[in-house]
Amino acid sequence: MAHDDPVIQVRGLTARYGSQTVLDGLDLDVRRREIFALVGGSGVGKTTLLHQLIMLDTPVAGSIKLFGEEVVGIGERRADRLRQRIGVTFQHGALFSSLSVLDNVALPLREHTVLPESTVHELASLKLALVGLPYVASRLSPAELSGGMRKRVAVARALALDPELLFLDEPSAGLDPVSASDMDELILQLRDSLGLTVVIVTHDLDTLCRATDRVAFLDAGCIIGTGSVTALRRDPHPVLQAYFNGPRGRAAAAVT
Numbered sequence: 001m002a003h004d005d006p007v008i009q010v011r012g013l014t015a016r017y018g019s020q021t022v023l024d025g026l027d028l029d030v031r032r033r034e035i036f037a038l039v040g041g042s043g044v045g046k047t048t049l050l051h052q053l054i055m056l057d058t059p060v061a062g063s064i065k066l067f068g069e070e071v072v073g074i075g076e077r078r079a080d081r082l083r084q085r086i087g088v089t090f091q092h093g094a095l096f097s098s099l100s101v102l103d104n105v106a107l108p109l110r111e112h113t114v115l116p117e118s119t120v121h122e123l124a125s126l127k128l129a130l131v132g133l134p135y136v137a138s139r140l141s142p143a144e145l146s147g148g149m150r151k152r153v154a155v156a157r158a159l160a161l162d163p164e165l166l167f168l169d170e171p172s173a174g175l176d177p178v179s180a181s182d183m184d185e186l187i188l189q190l191r192d193s194l195g196l197t198v199v200i201v202t203h204d205l206d207t208l209c210r211a212t213d214r215v216a217f218l219d220a221g222c223i224i225g226t227g228s229v230t231a232l233r234r235d236p237h238p239v240l241q242a243y244f245n246g247p248r249g250r251a252a253a254a255v256t
Contacts, residue, residue: 005032005068006029006030006031006032006065007030007031007032007066007067007164007165007197008028008029008030008053008064008065008066008165008197008199009028009029009063009064009065009068010026010027010028010029010053010062010063010064010065011027011062011063012025012026012027012061012062012063013025013026013027013028013049013052013059013061013062013063013064014026014059014060014061014062015045015048015049015052015057015059015060016060017048021221022045022048022221023045023048023049023052023059023221023222024220024221024222025062025222026045026049026062026218026221026222026223027223028049028216028223028226030197030199031197031214032197033191033195033196033197034197034198034213034214035187035188035191035198035200035211035212035213036197036198036199036200036212036213036214036215036216037199037200037201037202037207037208037212037214037215037216038050038199038200038201038202038215038216038218039201039202039203039208039215039216039217039218039243040217040218040219041219044218044219044220044221045218045221046201046218047169047201049218050167050169050199050201052064053066053167053199054083054086054088054167055071055074055079055082055083058072058073059072066082066085066086066165067082067085067164067165069082084112084161084163085163085164085165086163086164086165086166086167087157087158087159087160087161087163087165087166087167088158088166088167088169089151089154089155089157089158089167089168089169089171090154090169091169091170091173094154095142095150095153095154095157096142097141097142097143099141099142100138100139100140100141101128101133101137101138101139101140101141101142101145101153102121102124102125102128102138102139103124104142104153104157105124105127105128105138105153105156105157105160106120106121106123106124106160107157107160108157108160108161109123109124109160109161112161113161123160124138124156124160125138127156127157127159127160128152128153128156130156130159130190131152131153131155131156131159131186131190132152132182132186133149133152133153133156137149137153146179147174147175147179148175148176148179148182148183151171151172151175151179151183152183152186155168155171155186155190159190159194163196164195164196164197165196165197165198165199166190166196166197166198166199167198167199167200167201168187168198168199168200168201168202169201170201170202170203170204171183171187171200171202171207172184172202172204172206172207173202173203173204177206180204180206180207181206181210183207184206184207184210184211185211187200187211188211200212205244208229209229212228212229213228214226214227214228215227215228215229215232217232217239217240217243219239224237224239224240225237225240229244232244233245
């Protein structure tokens with residue numbers, strides 16, 4: 001893949017639940033090493049699009065290419081190989097409460113590699129350090145952590161197999177303003193230090209202003225605008241104007 005080729009390329013994507021069309025002929029490109037956000041109101045198709053991109057669901061029509069490889073209709077063996085090149089965190093972390101923090105992060109290594117246990121332990125500890133967690137946290141259970149720490153453990157687990165592409169579902173949801181800002185800074189640091197491409201699903205206007213290169217705004221199953229926050233703020237579309245230039249949008253812009 002050439003450096004300028006998109007890491008994600010979506011063309012004509014259509015998804016339905018029963019008779020309801022959730023995504024309607026959607027086109028999307030995500031470039032290498034950018035932080036790209038999917039935003040929009042509730043029920044517009046953000047989660048559905050995320051599930052399509054990470055190969056949890058299959059579209060009714062259209063094409064999805066990851067790293068230049070078509071994934072619609074892909075066989076399970078090839079899908080598993082591609083999944084090991086991506087990392088995913090879900091909104092509430094989805095950590096296993098019965099496992100320690102270290103074992104949560106080590107799980108993908110134990111499932112997908114034949115590394116000796118000493119190496120698995122070392123790599124899991126390294127990922128925890130990478131997201132800013134002290135070693136003492138590795139022996140705790142998820143229930144003993146703050147919300148911000150649980151989010152970081154989820155990111156560490158998503159990084160366990162050294163992915164090239166990272167999907168983050170509402171990474172700052174439920175966090176206090178300081179923790180949310182720290183999470184935005186972590187995302188930027190990981191992109192810069194690891195060369196990651198990052199796709200974020202978020203409602204957080206502060207995150208959009210602080211941490212993203214480009215944003216795609218979904219409405220009624222379509223993308224009505226793509227670009228930087230600055231560009232979308234200037235777009236005359238009434239939905240974009242209400243979102244980015246309303247009271248919350250102005251407040252976010254004022255502090256970034």
